[in-house]
Structures are given as structure tokens and as C-alpha cells.
Amino acid sequence: MRLLLSIFFIITTPLALFLVSILFGGITSVNLKSTILESGIYQKAEFLVEDPNIARILSPDYLQKKSEKAIDDSALWLTGKSDNAPVISFKDVKEEFLSANPELLEAITELPSDSVEQVPGSSGLEGENPEEMLNSLVKNDFEFSLKDSLASVKFTRSFISVLLPVQLIIMALCLFGLVVLSHSISSKLRWIGITLLLSSLFGWVIFFTFEVIIGFVLNLVVLNSNEVIADIYPIIKDSLELLVSKNKEFQILTSITLGIIGVVCTALSFMLKSNTNHKATPKIKKKTT
Numbered sequence: 001m002r003l004l005l006s007i008f009f010i011i012t013t014p015l016a017l018f019l020v021s022i023l024f025g026g027i028t029s030v031n032l033k034s035t036i037l038e039s040g041i042y043q044k045a046e047f048l049v050e051d052p053n054i055a056r057i058l059s060p061d062y063l064q065k066k067s068e069k070a071i072d073d074s075a076l077w078l079t080g081k082s083d084n085a086p087v088i089s090f091k092d093v094k095e096e097f098l099s100a101n102p103e104l105l106e107a108i109t110e111l112p113s114d115s116v117e118q119v120p121g122s123s124g125l126e127g128e129n130p131e132e133m134l135n136s137l138v139k140n141d142f143e144f145s146l147k148d149s150l151a152s153v154k155f156t157r158s159f160i161s162v163l164l165p166v167q168l169i170i171m172a173l174c175l176f177g178l179v180v181l182s183h184s185i186s187s188k189l190r191w192i193g194i195t196l197l198l199s200s201l202f203g204w205v206i207f208f209t210f211e212v213i214i215g216f217v218l219n220l221v222v223l224n225s226n227e228v229i230a231d232i233y234p235i236i237k238d239s240l241e242l243l244v245s246k247n248k249e250f251q252i253l254t255s256i257t258l259g260i261i262g263v264v265c266t267a268l269s270f271m272l273k274s275n276t277n278h279k280a281t282p283k284i285k286k287k288t289t
Contacts, residue, residue, distance in 0.1 A: 002181050006195040009174040012167060013199045014206035017254055019164045021247040023157070027239050029075035033068050035242075039234040042067070057093050066090070074146060078154050085147035094142045186272040193265030200258040207251050214240050 036042075042060035066088055073086035090097070175192060182188040218237055225233060 002178055002191055005174040005177045005181075006191065006198075009171050009195055010199045010202050012171060013254070013258075014203045014251075016164065016167055016171065017203065017250045018210070018247060019160050019167070020250055021243060022160060023164065025246040025250070027243060029071050031242055032235075032239065033071055035235050035238040036067065036071075037064065038238075039232075041231055041235070044231055054097070057097055062093075070146065074150055078150065078157055080158075085145055086150070087143055087145050089143035091142045097142070184272075186269040189265045189269035189272070193262045193267075193269060196258040196262030197266065200255040200262065203251050203255055207248065210247070211244055214244055 042063045045058070045060070045063055070086050070088045073082070073084070076082035077084065077086055175195070178191040178195065179188050182191050218240065221229060221233060221236065
């Protein structure tokens with residue numbers, strides 16, 4: 001039983017560190033905005049629009065402003081600090097946009113009145129090329145919700161926020177079980193010490209494996225990329241590398257802490273055992289007749 005408890009603690013420690021990296025130090029809104037800006041994607045987006053009037057309205061500075069607001073709103077919604085799902089709205093340039101492109105206004109006029117309003121929960125953008133996406137945006141009154149796109153992310157984050165404390169409690173119970181199931185003090189210290197030592201070492205095995213997997217995934221993206229993926233690849237790469245870097249920081253801190261405690265406990269266990277073995281056996285005096 002003690003062996004099972006020890007193995008469970010050793011295996012789940014790297015998982016706990018990975019969950020901590022996601023919740024407390026992985027990809028943040030500040031880091032994401034900085035990464036997107038450095039990628040130059042706002043300037044590249046300007047060249048995707050053939051119409052010079054539209055390109056003038058959707059300038060890099062304007063796209064950056066809208067994107068960063070959407071990122072901030074998404075972060076608040078994902079973390080539960082806001083109940084309002086993030087929405088990207090271009091209504092502030094609606095009149096200017098339609099005056100420069102009257103054919104789009106005619107397309108809206110030809111639609112049934114109920115189709116101009118955005119369907120609740122709809123993303124508001126449909127189609128694969130810029131023209132189709134533009135028409136879809138116009139039909140949805142120049143705004144689209146990110147709720148559906150980020151629903152799975154929000155669910156995953158909420159699940160992790162519940163899973164992490166439960167896992168930490170179970171890990172603490174594993175250590176408590178090792179103490180309870182061990183009879184002598186030296187045995188208790190030895191089991192705790194060895195478990196913590198192996199856990200600190202096993203964490204590095206998982207970390208380097210995770211690093212290799214991330215590198216493989218990035219290479220796979222490069223080999224199977226198209227023009228769009230090539231533009232957002234720097235963002236994906238920097239975000240994943242940031243996550244790995246934060247996980248490494250947590251791993252170093254955890255390994256040092258567990259390693260020191262493990263060495264102390266193990267050393268004390270052998271010292272206590274040695275002292276017990278060297279205790280002199282009391283001599284029984286023989287009765288003289």
C-alpha cells in the first residue's frame with residue numbers, strides 16, 4: 001500500500017506543476033498582446049484587404065486596439081471576473097465603412113430583416129477567404145461574439161481550477177498515508193524522504209519529455225502550414241515557449257524544495273536507525289547463591 005501511495009505522489013507531481021503553470025504564470029493577456037504585436041501581424045493584415053478604402057479604415061493601429069480590447073475582455077471572462085462574453089465590434093466605423101462600400105449596403109438591404117441581426121451565440125464570421133468573412137461581418141451588424149470560440153477554453157480552465165486543489169489534497173493524503181502506515185519514526189522519515197527525492201527527479205524526466213513534444217508539434221506545424229498558419233506561427237511558438245519556460249521555473253523551485261526535504265528526511269531516518277541498532281542491550285545480573 002505504501003508503495004502505491006508513493007508512486008501516485010511521484011507521478012502526479014509533474015501534472016500538478018503543469019496545471020499550476022497554466023493557471024498561474026503561463027499565457028497571460030499581457031504576454032499575448034506583446035507577442036501578437038511583435039509578430040507584425042497587424043501590418044500583414046493590412047495587405048490582405050485589396051480595397052484601399054477598407055485598408056485605410058482597418059489600419060494596423062485600429063486592428064491592434066480592437067484586438068487588445070478583445071484579449072482583455074476574454075481574459076476577464078475566462079477567469080470568471082466578468083459575466084459578459086467578449087465581443088469584437090466594428091460599429092464605430094460602420095457608417096464610414098458603408099459609405100466607402102455602398103455595394104455592401106445594398107447587400108444588407110436585400111436581406112430579410114431578421115437575417116441582419118446576429119444569431120445569439122453565433123461567432124459572426126463565416127467563410128474562409130477575406131471577402132466571405134467581410135460579408136458575414138456586415139450581415140451581423142459589424143460585430144461578432146467570441147463566446148462559442150472560447151467556450152471550450154473556459155470549460156478547460158474551470159475544470160483545471162477545480163482539479164488542481166483536489167489533486168493537491170490527494171497528494172497530501174498520500175504523504176499522510178505513508179506516515180500512518182509506517183510503524184517506526186525512521187521508517188516514516190525514510191518513506192517520505194525517498195518519495196520526495198524521486199518525485200523531484202521524475203519531474204525533470206517529464207519536463208524534458210514535454211519539451212521534446214512541444215518541439216515536435218512546432219515542427220509539424222511548420223511542415224503542414226499554409227499562408228495563414230505561417231503568419232500566426234510566431235504567436236503560437238512564443239506562447240508555447242513561454243508556457244515551457246514558466247513550467248521550468250516551477251520545476252526548479254519544486255525540485256529544490258522537495259530535494260532538500262527529501263535528503264533531510266532520508267538522512268535522519270538512517271541516523272535514527274543507526275542509533276537504535278547501537279543501543280546497548282541491558283545486561284541481566286545473575287543471582288548468586
